Amino acid sequence: MAHKSDIEIARAATKQPIQEVGARLGIPSEALLPFGHDKAKISQDFINAQKDREDGKLILVTAVNPTPAGEGKTTTTVGLGDGLNAIGRKAAICIREASLGPCFGMKGGAAGGGYAQVIPMEDINLHFTGDFHAITAAHNLLAAMIDNHIHWGNKLGIDARRVAWRRVLDMNDRALRQVVHSLGGVGNGYPRESGFDITVASEVMAILCLANDLEDLQARLGGIIVAYTRDRKPIYCRDLKADGAMTVLLKDAMQPNLVQTLENNPAFVHGGPFANIAHGCNSVAATRTALKLADYVVTEAGFGADLGAEKFFDIKCRKAGLSPDAVVIVATVRAMKMNGGVGKDDLGRENVEAVEKGCANLGRHIENVKSFGVPAVVAINHFVTDTEAEIQAVKDHVEWMGSEAIVCRHWAQGSAGITELAERVAEIADSGMAQFSPLYPDDMPLFQKIETIARRIYRADEVLADKKVRDQLRKWEAEGFGDLPICMAKTQYSFSTDPNLRGAPDGHSVPVREVRLSAGAGFIVVICGEIMTMPGLPREPAAEQIMLNDAGEIEGLF
């Protein structure tokens, strides 16, 4: 069975009607808005009616810094959900939706792998329930209304050189990164420079994922800063009266999506903000709903724990009032080896020393996670080439750190391979050990918040920022944005801002290139290094191989 591809495994699965999956969470079928027979949205009315119920336990799955070897964070999230169900707990998982554009670039979907997947994976990787299309439409409506306002006389006095709102498409299209539009004469408006980002980079995506309800959604959309006047006064989305229509476009998208794992356990797949310029977690709406309906909710955060878990704690949990009960840090022997200096081609050979060396990366993440007051357990996502000695090296290191590491074989075995982790995680979550608190208080000055993250999470010595950046932060404080959390945008491959610095570097500097205010989403983006918000297609795009086969099945997507 180990030789089947992900898609073969997914296609061989016996899917349950989505109504049956929902029923296990107590969702009546009239509260499920079906999309085909295997996907549904959960109606807002039903969600509203659950608000006085007690919450289940919240478990975050995060990981070491990503390496080309792959860590299997989503796979472990799915596996742990199945594992908890297998040991008799009522558990649900919450993960992000996949972006359409990248599917046509490099191969690879985003729905887990092996015997730990969510299905229907084709749909999840393509249009799914249309949420991202709705976000694209809402985002671009606002863009059209900005240029339309300028065209018809510009009553608000928008400085056309200072329009901050770009357009988006869910497509890898480098040609659109930088454009001049409104060419062709009077009827087409005032020419200006702008560009397109991929939809997942839209502030609308971040807002949808952080909004408590439709009212909050509209308030946040209204608070988007779209441009500035000549004298630098911000122009808000609500000044253009675009917030109502955008909310209408997003009304259905706000309702969480329910699908199932290969083992027919409930999976919420909803929202998917970038993990660099945004916070990289699935929606608050989905997580909250899952917590009302399940006793254990397993969710994940983007990238490694330095970026993903920190944002999960300091942005999502802080703002949504969530209190995580346990954290699982996913590590692999291969990733430890790469962190220990081994190249990708040598991963197949046993190298206990490199594993031991690379464990410094894992150890740092354990420390960091614990500093938020949440107990952490390490999941060693087992790979066929791992040797006993290498696995033991990881276990020893983790134990030495005062934590514990459990080998998981969910990729090859499904829930049967992850019951030990499931038992332990349930025990920790039930124990009430967690004493979650965010890293910094709301009222700390913005620059000091950045320094706190850099020093305590990245273990840097200093944050480098020129006067312009510091002045900008002070200006925002004066304007009332000082209580916002920080959203760091740096490389995911290292604790530092240098992607080649693996392991557990310290004493480095964190240079801040730029700061941006996402006033609607409610965070300050701090950019350290180049961040690509519109990917391109590779020389030979995966799209060339994607097609329907004679059986009408999709080939080449995964």
Add this chain to the structure above:
Amino acid sequence: MAHKSDIEIARAATKQPIQEVGARLGIPSEALLPFGHDKAKISQDFINAQKDREDGKLILVTAVNPTPAGEGKTTTTVGLGDGLNAIGRKAAICIREASLGPCFGMKGGAAGGGYAQVIPMEDINLHFTGDFHAITAAHNLLAAMIDNHIHWGNKLGIDARRVAWRRVLDMNDRALRQVVHSLGGVGNGYPRESGFDITVASEVMAILCLANDLEDLQARLGGIIVAYTRDRKPIYCRDLKADGAMTVLLKDAMQPNLVQTLENNPAFVHGGPFANIAHGCNSVAATRTALKLADYVVTEAGFGADLGAEKFFDIKCRKAGLSPDAVVIVATVRAMKMNGGVGKDDLGRENVEAVEKGCANLGRHIENVKSFGVPAVVAINHFVTDTEAEIQAVKDHVEWMGSEAIVCRHWAQGSAGITELAERVAEIADSGMAQFSPLYPDDMPLFQKIETIARRIYRADEVLADKKVRDQLRKWEAEGFGDLPICMAKTQYSFSTDPNLRGAPDGHSVPVREVRLSAGAGFIVVICGEIMTMPGLPREPAAEQIMLNDAGEIEGLF
């Protein structure tokens, strides 16, 4: 009851679960892919299994040339469907999907009106089942792959000055009509001029609406001409290997959508190509499916009969092998008055003389429709201000033309107001009187096809086209495109190319400005006058008034 708004009427309707609506057409619930509880797609497998069934009768609803007074073509299509069901016939309607973008510009949805509507109208006017979003994605994937190909070395030798494929968005955004993209340096590709059209103007839309099945869809997509080499050799979509992935993106969108009328009768709402640069009819897939499942299928074509019906006959019916059994031409007393020279502000006053004069427009359409061998009956869509004398004037004129006109009150009364028309249409359709044949044979030279339409339908004396246009047509004939039908793009307000020339002008000239080859869709677009393929928003966009009210209902959309 006449004082209720369309949306109030729609919201007061008692919807049936879509499974019950489908059951009346014999569709088992597992063959319906639900989108919520009131919308569904019909599965391709089920459709394939019906192919040996006998077809029902096909009834086209078309109209006089549109005027600002409004004719109510969709309303009459919906009403006639309900009327046929009310007199005990098994009938379904087939109409187009609404485009999202224009909803945010001017007020006004596209789902009928009064007591003849399809529901859920909010959904139909917004994202519906995501078909247009899928078309947008497929179209823009091809665009991205073109620029990506050029960026990575341009093996096919695409002349970047001769890229014919633009991008699309389902948004009224004049700023995107003309852009320069790929700016910003090496990493972003080669800068060139291009632009965006609205999604309904995409050739992908026309293809989806004409394709017989997924195989045909892919073949047609592959046949799209995307660019030319320096020596003017066409580059096809299939040369870029984009056709497979585009088909995958459109797989679900190809399946027709089923909703219901206010009276719970089945309504297919699928596809919506522009009626100028494309053929303006709902999908062949929907019409064919409806014909297999219902005894009577009422469908509509875009604009007036000179454009819409002609294209329905010469493009859709010819290519899909459909044979219409009856035509209903919708006219209103008000439209006749305007065609008789009355201004919009004077429509409320009785003016029999103007009605008589304006009937020349209606008479011309009757003659034209009959020239395709299909019997025509006129539906006078009743308006509260119509007087008996005015109605009688229309009836007299139509009778004098050897046809008949029946007053319909479906807008105010639903099916009860249109049973007379329904009885008569059923009688005509059952009679087997129709002897449909297209206007011109496939093998007629292209320019002669244009002349035939201009002379026999528009009653022009001549077609004016410079040498470049004639040479281009001859070149396409030499390249094997000579058997394609013509898709005229001219003003919808007149038989002529002058929008102010109401009534029944003759002896005019038809100047051809440009010809375009839609090789994938399979027609030659002949452009006479300015055709806008990307609308703009007005000074005060409807979007400013669109919002959710306290009950969570959408305000301002209609």
